[in-house]
Amino acid sequence: MFDDLRDLYQEVILDHGKDPRNFRKPDEANREALGQNPLCGDQLVVYLELDDHGVIQDAAFVGKGCAISVASASMMTELIQGKTEAEADALFGRFRGMCTSDEEPDFADAGDEDMERLQVLSGVRQFPVRVKCATLAWHAMNAALRGEAQVSTEE
Amino acid sequence: MTGTARATTPGEAYDIERIRADFPILGREVHGKPLVYLDNGASAQKPQSVIDTMRAVYEDEYANVHRGLHYLSATLTDRYEGVRETVRRFINAEKTSEIVFTRNVSEAINLVAASYGRANLTEGDEVIISVLEHHSNIVPWQMLRDEKGVVLKVAPISDDGEFLLAEFEKLLGDRTKLVAIAHTSNVLGTILPAKEIVRLSHDAGAKVLFDGAQAAVHMPVDVRDLDCDFYGFTGHKLYGPTGIGVLYGKEAVLDAMPPYQGGGDMIAMVTMEKSTWAPLPHKFEAGTPAIVQAIGLGAAIDYVTDIGMAAIAEHEHDVLTYATQRLSAIDGLQIYGTAPSKAAIVSFTMESAHPHDISTVIDRAGVAIRAGHHCALPLIDRLGVPALARASFGLYNTRAEVDALAEALEAVQEIFG
Numbered sequence: 001m002f003d004d005l006r007d008l009y010q011e012v013i014l015d016h017g018k019d020p021r022n023f024r025k026p027d028e029a030n031r032e033a034l035g036q037n038p039l040c041g042d043q044l045v046v047y048l049e050l051d052d053h054g055v056i057q058d059a060a061f062v063g064k065g066c067a068i069s070v071a072s073a074s075m076m077t078e079l080i081q082g083k084t085e086a087e088a089d090a091l092f093g094r095f096r097g098m099c100t101s102d103e104e105p106d107f108a109d110a111g112d113e114d115m116e117r118l119q120v121l122s123g124v125r126q127f128p129v130r131v132k133c134a135t136l137a138w139h140a141m142n143a144a145l146r147g148e149a150q151v152s153t154e155e
Numbered sequence: 156m157t158g159t160a161r162a163t164t165p166g167e168a169y170d171i172e173r174i175r176a177d178f179p180i181l182g183r184e185v186h187g188k189p190l191v192y193l194d195n196g197a198s199a200q201k202p203q204s205v206i207d208t209m210r211a212v213y214e215d216e217y218a219n220v221h222r223g224l225h226y227l228s229a230t231l232t233d234r235y236e237g238v239r240e241t242v243r244r245f246i247n248a249e250k251t252s253e254i255v256f257t258r259n260v261s262e263a264i265n266l267v268a269a270s271y272g273r274a275n276l277t278e279g280d281e282v283i284i285s286v287l288e289h290h291s292n293i294v295p296w297q298m299l300r301d302e303k304g305v306v307l308k309v310a311p312i313s314d315d316g317e318f319l320l321a322e323f324e325k326l327l328g329d330r331t332k333l334v335a336i337a338h339t340s341n342v343l344g345t346i347l348p349a350k351e352i353v354r355l356s357h358d359a360g361a362k363v364l365f366d367g368a369q370a371a372v373h374m375p376v377d378v379r380d381l382d383c384d385f386y387g388f389t390g391h392k393l394y395g396p397t398g399i400g401v402l403y404g405k406e407a408v409l410d411a412m413p414p415y416q417g418g419g420d421m422i423a424m425v426t427m428e429k430s431t432w433a434p435l436p437h438k439f440e441a442g443t444p445a446i447v448q449a450i451g452l453g454a455a456i457d458y459v460t461d462i463g464m465a466a467i468a469e470h471e472h473d474v475l476t477y478a479t480q481r482l483s484a485i486d487g488l489q490i491y492g493t494a495p496s497k498a499a500i501v502s503f504t505m506e507s508a509h510p511h512d513i514s515t516v517i518d519r520a521g522v523a524i525r526a527g528h529h530c531a532l533p534l535i536d537r538l539g540v541p542a543l544a545r546a547s548f549g550l551y552n553t554r555a556e557v558d559a560l561a562e563a564l565e566a567v568q569e570i571f572g
């Protein structure tokens with residue numbers, strides 16, 4: 001097998017891809033958005049439950065997608081629980097930065113624990129056409145926070 | 156004509172090595188592996204003769220057509236118009252006036268919807284399409300529906316991907332004005348029973364348009380034998396350049412249609428008060444056409460005609476049969492589209508991996524396929540899958556390439572297992 005494929009499909013990703021966490025529709029959700037990748041037809045709905053202080057109490061998703069988009073959604077829902085809207089947005093920004101960066105990032109040194117966990121997805125840097133898969137759920141989360149019903153990776 | 160290989164003469168064996176040598180790109184590597192190009196359904200590679208022909212026009216013969224009285228313009232006009240005769244023979248149309256050049260098959264369909272559709276269909280009239288259509292043969296009819304109040308009916312398929320003729324027949328009625336259906340499915344490979352569709356439709360008084368994008372590349376097409384009213388196909392899938400497609404229409408039908416777009420080339424006379432239209436087919440060709448692309452298409456048709464469409468169909472059938480066997484043997488792989496009458500297209504899913512992941516992994520082995528919805532979302536819905544992987548074969552593909560595909564898919568199994 002090729003090294004870049006091994007980077008892309010790390011065990012953690014295969015695991016999240018096959019057995020996604022928070023793969024459900026929560027009853028208490030008060031925000032949701034559909035994320036679509038029109039080029040490939042993949043669709044994920046991200047559900048959020050925000051409390052009065054704007055803290056994400058619960059995050060979950062359902063839908064169909066490739067290993068990368070599902071794994072990324074799964075990990076995202078784990079990481080944004082307990083974060084404020086602003087914190088979740090900021091994490092999205094750092095995540096997107098990693099996916100499109102030329103350099104292999106080192107988050108351990110920076111003390112960025114969330115990004116350290118998401119670093120397993122940095123293999124997409126070598127597969128530019130797959131960056132949209134990795135960011136699909138994040139776009140949906142971002143849209144849900146803004147109160148938009150849907151978002152497309154082609155916008 | 157340039158001197159690239161004449162592949163076979165009738166009776167000679169299909170000389171696959173010589174044919175492959177005609178396509179320079181097939182010699183390249185991708186990710187360090189020999190390219191195995193199995194995305195012909197999206198667009199086919201070009202033989203040297205097409206490339207050389209087009210370059211020669213730019214280097215030595217180029218001018219605008221239909222306008223100049225000077226030598227280059229007159230000569231190139233003859234050459235460009237000569238392609239109509241090549242196309243006419245290729246699909247056995249009666250006259251060159253029935254051959255309209257378009258940008259691609261999408262434009263051919265849009266032309267019929269916009270010109271024939273707007274002029275002849277009124278509120279409550281019905282257009283029948285099928286569930287296996289490419290978006291190009293859905294959206295123009297939806298636009299017509301929204302504009303004119305036309306009713307769109309959808310002919311179903313079986314789970315195997317077969318067109319259900321008896322169900323189709325039930326949809327035909329007094330108000331059916333037009334039947335617009337793919338001759339061959341770009342996803343399932345199904346070859347539709349075109350002659351029967353025409354017979355039934357004509358009995359009901361409806362005109363028939365075939366989207367031949369995937370049919371014209373895989374088998375001989377005879378529009379007079381089919382007796383269809385319109386037939387569209389696209390050059391880039393037929394080993395020709397992009398930017399050129401064909402709409403065939405029966406002369407009487409085209410003649411009665413209003414122009415599609417206005418501009419130069421499509422007029423007979425223009426005053427500030429009024430214009431009159433050029434005769435067929437120029438009435439439908441506003442503005443400077445894709446001159447060099449049309450000539451490239453002519454070279455592509457010469458190329459496939461030299462090999463013979465029947466010989467190509469036979470060769471591809473062998474590759475298809477082998478691919479079906481090889482892929483069926485892979486654990487967890489399911490093929491979609493198993494109609495008895497089928498062109499060389501194999502769409503599939505794997506239990507362990509999403510089509511994108513399949514495509515990404517096998518791309519690293521040099522194997523190019525398509526993954527996704529194939530511009531046929533209603534069909535993907537009908538099949539109940541989120542997406543499909545598709546290997547689509549062309550005249551230059553081999554059993555050895557099927558082996559490469561199968562081995563690459565086994566690597567997918569290993570990763571996602």
Ligand SMILES: Cc1ncc(COP(=O)(O)O)c(C=O)c1O
Binds near residue numbers: 259260337368
């Ligand atoms: C059946 C079918 N119809 C229409 C099209 C559209 O072709 P084009 O993009 O050349 O207009 C395609 C190709 O993608 C096709 O396979």
